[in-house]
Amino acid sequence: DTGVSQNPRHKITKRGQNVTFRCDPISEHNRLYWYRQTLGQGPEFLTYFQNEAQLEKSRLLSDRFSAERPKGSFSTLEIQRTEQGDSAMYLCASSRPSGANVLTFGAGSRLTVL
């Protein structure tokens, strides 16, 4: 069990560019989540996958954001035409079906849009 891995850890980009983040969950976890955390705030839910199916998307996920989990293992979160307001920490978490559905978080990918 190597935990949840996220890459890159930090991305600096210019406004208008596209960025992609990758998340590798714990191997036996079939649920995968993306959250966004801005400075001084708690994580906000973005989207959730069960295996390869994207089951829920937040209103926060505008049409510039797209997430995939093509084979039910790793996931990518792409942001197109980045804006300064997209600057945040993007957190990935995974879990397996259980009563408590405990989420295990990765260290996050910090995005800075100049």
Add this chain to the structure above:
Amino acid sequence: GEDVEQSLFLSVREGDSSVINCTYTDSSSTYLYWYKQEPGAGLQLLTYIFSNMDMKQDQRLTVLLNKKDKHLSLRIADTQTGDSAIYFCAERPLSGGYNKLIFGAGTRLAVHP
């Protein structure tokens, strides 16, 4: 609606107990969680409590749940400098299909000698 509130800051002396409070709004929440975040790191689960319990103890951590008032607290006994971090309370409401956690803004705990 979904809203979790926490006080933003707590300062305690090393060796004292810390009590971090949280209120949540969705009485349908089945589980409530406490996570810890250290600088530059992701969130680490500390403990969780099922909604039909009043109290849960895990080593130095005690969680109290008052379901009637929708109030959750985390007590850390014998607080150490290594406990300095941001602590997040989270609920898991029916309105989210029990699929997502709703987090508070976090309480920054500062432990001083």
